[in-house]
Amino acid sequence: MTPTKPVLRVIDLQVSYYTEAGRALALDRVSLELYPGEKLGMVGESGCGKSTMALAMMRMIKPPGRIEGGQVFIDDVDLMTLPEAKMRKARLSLISYIPQGAMNSLNPVLRIEAQMRDAIKEHLPTMRDAEVQARIYEALESVELRREVARMYPHELSGGMKQRVCIAIGILLGPKVIIADEPTSALDVVTQRQVMETLDRVQKQLGAAMILIGHDMGLMAQFVDKVAVMYAGKFTEISPVRDIFTNPLHPYARALIESLPTLNNKGVFKGIPGLAPSLINRPSGCAFHPRCSEAMEICRTVTPALIEQRDGRRVACHLYDQPIRRADEPAIVASR
Amino acid sequence: MTPLLEFRNVTKIYSKGLLSRATTVALDDVSLRIEDDQPTIMTVAGESGSGKTTLAMLLLGFISPTHGQILYKGKDIAKLQGEERLAFRREVQAVFQDPFAVFNPFYTVDHLLSVPIEKFKLARSKREARDKMEEALNAVGLRPEDVLGRFPHQLSGGQRQRINVARALLLKPRLLVADEPVSMVDASLRATILESLRRMNREYGVSIIYITHDLTTAYHVANSIIVLYRGSVMEAGDIDCVIRDPQHPYTKLLIDSIPWPDVNRRWGQTEIKAREQDHGSVETGCKFASRCPFVMEACRKAPPPLYQVAAQQAAACYLYEKQPVLAREQLSQVLPV
Numbered sequence: 001m002t003p004t005k006p007v008l009r010v011i012d013l014q015v016s017y018y019t020e021a022g023r024a025l026a027l028d029r030v031s032l033e034l035y036p037g038e039k040l041g042m043v044g045e046s047g048c049g050k051s052t053m054a055l056a057m058m059r060m061i062k063p064p065g066r067i068e069g070g071q072v073f074i075d076d077v078d079l080m081t082l083p084e085a086k087m088r089k090a091r092l093s094l095i096s097y098i099p100q101g102a103m104n105s106l107n108p109v110l111r112i113e114a115q116m117r118d119a120i121k122e123h124l125p126t127m128r129d130a131e132v133q134a135r136i137y138e139a140l141e142s143v144e145l146r147r148e149v150a151r152m153y154p155h156e157l158s159g160g161m162k163q164r165v166c167i168a169i170g171i172l173l174g175p176k177v178i179i180a181d182e183p184t185s186a187l188d189v190v191t192q193r194q195v196m197e198t199l200d201r202v203q204k205q206l207g208a209a210m211i212l213i214g215h216d217m218g219l220m221a222q223f224v225d226k227v228a229v230m231y232a233g234k235f236t237e238i239s240p241v242r243d244i245f246t247n248p249l250h251p252y253a254r255a256l257i258e259s260l261p262t263l264n265n266k267g268v269f270k271g272i273p274g275l276a277p278s279l280i281n282r283p284s285g286c287a288f289h290p291r292c293s294e295a296m297e298i299c300r301t302v303t304p305a306l307i308e309q310r311d312g313r314r315v316a317c318h319l320y321d322q323p324i325r326r327a328d329e330p331a332i333v334a335s336r
Numbered sequence: 337m338t339p340l341l342e343f344r345n346v347t348k349i350y351s352k353g354l355l356s357r358a359t360t361v362a363l364d365d366v367s368l369r370i371e372d373d374q375p376t377i378m379t380v381a382g383e384s385g386s387g388k389t390t391l392a393m394l395l396l397g398f399i400s401p402t403h404g405q406i407l408y409k410g411k412d413i414a415k416l417q418g419e420e421r422l423a424f425r426r427e428v429q430a431v432f433q434d435p436f437a438v439f440n441p442f443y444t445v446d447h448l449l450s451v452p453i454e455k456f457k458l459a460r461s462k463r464e465a466r467d468k469m470e471e472a473l474n475a476v477g478l479r480p481e482d483v484l485g486r487f488p489h490q491l492s493g494g495q496r497q498r499i500n501v502a503r504a505l506l507l508k509p510r511l512l513v514a515d516e517p518v519s520m521v522d523a524s525l526r527a528t529i530l531e532s533l534r535r536m537n538r539e540y541g542v543s544i545i546y547i548t549h550d551l552t553t554a555y556h557v558a559n560s561i562i563v564l565y566r567g568s569v570m571e572a573g574d575i576d577c578v579i580r581d582p583q584h585p586y587t588k589l590l591i592d593s594i595p596w597p598d599v600n601r602r603w604g605q606t607e608i609k610a611r612e613q614d615h616g617s618v619e620t621g622c623k624f625a626s627r628c629p630f631v632m633e634a635c636r637k638a639p640p641p642l643y644q645v646a647a648q649q650a651a652a653c654y655l656y657e658k659q660p661v662l663a664r665e666q667l668s669q670v671l672p673v
């Protein structure tokens with residue numbers, strides 16, 4: 001499968017929160033492309049703007065937050081210019097969002113099928129009841145839940161089952177882009193694997209593009225094709241999953257990888273020194289420079305752009321501004 | 337020598353409602369001991385509902401066992417009085433999961449740290465109290481000037497959790513119960529917090545019971561591990577043996593499901609049987625039987641005893657019935673320090 005046209009194009013999306021302490025630039029003109037069937041992992045520390053980006057793409061940013069610019073295309077539709085009524089329709093049918101702790105977002109006094117029917121009726125008011133029912137069963141079965149679950153209330157289900165109900169709602173209308181925000185952070189490892197396998201299967205069935213948000217790098221290694229590392233509202237590196245784990249380019253990405261406990265580094269893994277930056281008083285230049293072990297003079301003053309490298313990876317770091325190797329040298333940047 | 341802490345056939349049963357007889361066995365006949373002279377880090381691992389938090393609550397004396405005894409330095413903690421009780425309260429400290437929920441938002445960090453100093457009369461002067469606070473903060477890698485005088489909301493989750501560790505350290509405890517101390521902090525900060533726990537163990541001789549469902553971090557900090565499933569010990573032993581070569585089918589499933597941050601180590605392919613809806617029914621056999629891919633006739637009849645599968649490893653599974661039986665009371669023999 002080699003799709004030629006991206007299904008999702010985010011261009012210069014910018015979001016700020018206006019707080020009493022000042023304006024916090026939570027998302028600083030980020031751009032992204034995603035092809036059908038592709039799975040992107042978006043990682044970064046809490047407060048780096050991952051969830052803000054997801055919410056902005058859904059146009060669900062609430063005051064004091066504001067989307068200040070940018071475009072989000074799904075195929076040829078720019079979500080940012082749609083009237084609100086059309087945007088409501090677009091949610092779930094073009095782009096769906098499985099929020100963090102989604103399992104707690106189910107209405108406790110409604111049966112599962114009632115909540116699913118609401119979602120369908122909102123988009124397809126003319127659909128006949130029998131068809132709606134069939135669609136509900138189909139969605140439940142695709143996440144490996146029995147039909148009887150439709151008649152149950154949320155409290156009768158386990159955490160993993162509730163999370164799968166939320167996935168079923170997310171895919172009810174066959175969206176082209178699915179955003180899952182830490183879909184398994186409250187679940188046990190075994191249940192987590194079950195839920196992720198379910199998500200993987202339905203995503204493949206739909207051929208949808210998917211963005212998985214989280215800070216569990218282990219999950220990313222097992223699940224996604226590409227990883228986008230976010231820091232202080234900007235992407236620092238976007239690379240294929242294998243490259244990010246074996247040869248991270250950006251110093252922040254490298255620190256993130258080195259902070260992971262694996263089977264092979266017992267007792268030597270280490271944290272990233274320093275604290276995540278404030279979004280109100282962002283450090284000048286590259287936001288990571290106060291914590292970066294390789295910061296140079298230029299990093300304090302000039303913000304690095306996200307530049308595509310020769311192997312197609314994208315990095316925003318002054319270490320990679322100039323061609324670092326001659327054309328006859330091997331394409332690996334590990335000389336330091 | 338009297339062990340620091342001893343669980344003697346501890347069982348905890350919760351009953352639901354006033355009239356109904358439905359009961360849940362949260363912890364089922366667990367015996368273990370932690371020696372006084374050899375500080376260790378022991379992991380208690382399991383999924384939600386495995387009884388790991390019940391074990392922590394029992395250990396801290398917040399709840400009392402239905403059967404069995406918990407001894408601290410040879411004395412039943414339920415019967416501690418006066419001076420002894422105070423000593424127990426000081427020497428056994430805890431760090432809990434949620435660094436956002438344990439702080440009183442109206443008090444500064446100084447207050448949080450000075451209260452235990454006053455209560456336990458650890459310092460004779462303000463100067464000395466201040467020195468002790470700074471020493472404890474330094475030990476967990478925080479700069480006192482960064483955190484003292486601040487309110488909890490001005491601190492990050494990682495800083496708060498390290499302050500919790502510092503507060504525990506201040507009291508020079510003998511035993512620390514850490515219940516999921518890193519599950520709510522960013523991956524990049526986990527290493528720092530775990531490192532402060534390790535230093536506490538190494539440099540201050542504190543034994544730590546590390547309660548978690550995260551076997552990756554357990555592997556990195558602990559010496560030994562006990563794997564619980566619905567209140568029963570499934571497997572126990574040396575952490576390297578158990579993580580690298582698990583024997584019990586449940587432990588295998590758990591370890592197979594860890595998403596290792598390693599693109600060359602894929603998730604396991606073993607099929608997961610859905611967890612059965614349990615209706616509090618009385619089960620006679622192995623608790624894992626309904627989900628076990630190797631289930632046999634015997635598994636449904638009686639719960640398996642612990643079999644010693646290696647010098648430092650035991651598993652409660654009939655697959656190993658040719659191995660010598662390890663009495664439940666002897667569990668600690670396979671746990672290295």
